Amino acid sequence: MRSSFMFLLLALVLVNTVMVCNGKKLLKMKYYRRTCSSVESIVRDITWRKVAENASFAPKLLRLHYHDCFVRGCDASILLDSTDDQNKDNEKAAGPNRSLSGYEFIDEIKAKLEEECPGVVSCADILALAARDAVSYQFQRPMWKVFTGRKDGRVSLSSEASANMPSASSNLTTLLTKFQTHGLDMMDLVTLSGAHSIGTTRCVLLSRRLYNFTGRGDTDPSLDPEYAETLKKICPIPLNPATRVEMDPQSSGSFDSHYFQAVNQHKGMFVSDAALLTDQQSAQMARVLENPVVFIARFAKSMKKMNEIITLAYGEGEVRKNCRVVN
Ligand code: HEM
Ligand SMILES: *[C@@H]1O[C@H](CO)[C@@H](O)[C@H](O)[C@H]1NC(C)=O
Ligand SMILES: *[C@@H]1O[C@H](CO)[C@@H](O)[C@H](O)[C@H]1NC(C)=O
Numbered sequence: 001m002r003s004s005f006m007f008l009l010l011a012l013v014l015v016n017t018v019m020v021c022n023g024k025k026l027l028k029m030k031y032y033r034r035t036c037s038s039v040e041s042i043v044r045d046i047t048w049r050k051v052a053e054n055a056s057f058a059p060k061l062l063r064l065h066y067h068d069c070f071v072r073g074c075d076a077s078i079l080l081d082s083t084d085d086q087n088k089d090n091e092k093a094a095g096p097n098r099s100l101s102g103y104e105f106i107d108e109i110k111a112k113l114e115e116e117c118p119g120v121v122s123c124a125d126i127l128a129l130a131a132r133d134a135v136s137y138q139f140q141r142p143m144w145k146v147f148t149g150r151k152d153g154r155v156s157l158s159s160e161a162s163a164n165m166p167s168a169s170s171n172l173t174t175l176l177t178k179f180q181t182h183g184l185d186m187m188d189l190v191t192l193s194g195a196h197s198i199g200t201t202r203c204v205l206l207s208r209r210l211y212n213f214t215g216r217g218d219t220d221p222s223l224d225p226e227y228a229e230t231l232k233k234i235c236p237i238p239l240n241p242a243t244r245v246e247m248d249p250q251s252s253g254s255f256d257s258h259y260f261q262a263v264n265q266h267k268g269m270f271v272s273d274a275a276l277l278t279d280q281q282s283a284q285m286a287r288v289l290e291n292p293v294v295f296i297a298r299f300a301k302s303m304k305k306m307n308e309i310i311t312l313a314y315g316e317g318e319v320r321k322n323c324r325v326v327n
């Protein structure tokens with residue numbers, strides 16, 4: 001009984017490993033060279049134009065890509081709308097996705113690519129490229145490598161999003177466990193948290209830390225007291241749901257290592273940001289990543305790992321015609 005159980009477990013682990021390898025092995029540089037050679041420039045041109053119009057597209061797309069990759073791998077499952085029969089209770093409907101956006105923008109790129117080379121480029125690849133290009137606009141050069149050849153999944157479940165996405169109140173153990181599920185290590189966790197160098201959040205997500213941390217009307221003692229007062233002025237009670245707060249104080253429009261200076265000065269936005277200082281190893285990494293050159297190089301490495309989280313096996317998945325619905 002016991003040995004057959006062990007055998008089954010081993011078999012499952014092996015099958016799983018082979019699946020991951022197979023799906024991942026498909027990815028390569030310029031996968032569409034023969035089938036849609038202009039895909040990279042089309043995505044870049046549209047994305048750069050969009051980010052030039054409104055810089056808030058960059059953090060939106062980066063976050064959308066991260067949420068996609070953390071649930072069923074980077075398979076564009078996050079883009080599926082719920083329909084009556086399929087994917088009714090989907091990732092979009094999950095709590096952690098409540099403030100995700102940028103879907104129309106992916107539709108716009110997809111429409112252009114369907115004109116150029118119909119049925120060829122997956123929505124998962126579009127999202128991976130667009131997220132990279134959005135962040136890269138500031139630098140006018142690609143900031144990390146994106147291999148292509150991802151396929152789009154057919155399944156999207158809110159339960160999986162809730163289970164997989166760490167929350168703003170997660171401690172370091174939980175964060176690391178969730179990252180490790182996807183083959184990402186402590187260095188990747190600390191580095192990728194640097195994505196919070198750009199973008200904004202909402203006061204509701206801070207109210208506990210600011211006003212009622214342990215339920216006694218207190219403020220999170222790990223937050224710099226002066227900065228806590230500044231945040232209380234931006235987010236007075238009653239909370240205004242429309243107020244946005246910079247994630248990286250005074251630098252949230254620029255992708256840079258300033259996030260780590262903020263974290264190290266106890267000005268990390270969420271408990272999950274502050275958590276990076278609760279462990280010796282991660283705290284040491286956060287200090288090293290204050291260096292702009294180190295941060296940019298490390299971020300490129302960890303992003304490539306993240307955008308290659310693939311769970312679909314060889315031959316599984318499809319290239320969606322419309323990123324919001326399965327074919
Ligand atoms: C370490 C675990 C993480 C947690 C707990 C976390 C949590 C959050 C939360 C709660 C928000 C605010 C959302 C809102 O205001 O509604 C946010 C924003 C953001 N996150 Fe994360 N995140 C994590 C990791 C990442 C990673 C790995 C990336 C990308 C590589 C990322 C990119 C972003 C960006 C760019 C924003 C700003 C979005 C905007 O301005 O529209 N996050 N994150
Ligand atoms: C950019 O987009 C955001 C969110 O859609 C909007 O609130 C903001 O006003 C826009 N900014 C500009 C400069 O158009
Ligand atoms: C971290 O959070 C998890 C889940 O909330 C909890 O079970 C665990 O005890 C916490 N770990 C530490 C070290 O606080």
Ligand SMILES: *[C@@H]1O[C@H](CO)[C@@H](O)[C@H](O)[C@H]1NC(C)=O
Nearest residue numbers: 211212213214215216217218
């Ligand atoms: C603070 O938290 C406690 C315990 O969770 C709750 O009973 C109380 O209503 C909260 N106070 C405010 C002002 O939200």
Ligand SMILES: CC(=O)N[C@H]1CO[C@H](CO)[C@@H](O)[C@@H]1O
Nearest residue numbers: 092093094095097098099100
């Ligand atoms: C963009 C999106 O689909 N957001 C959904 C997030 O979840 C809430 C409910 O929890 C939905 O009402 C939103 O439409």
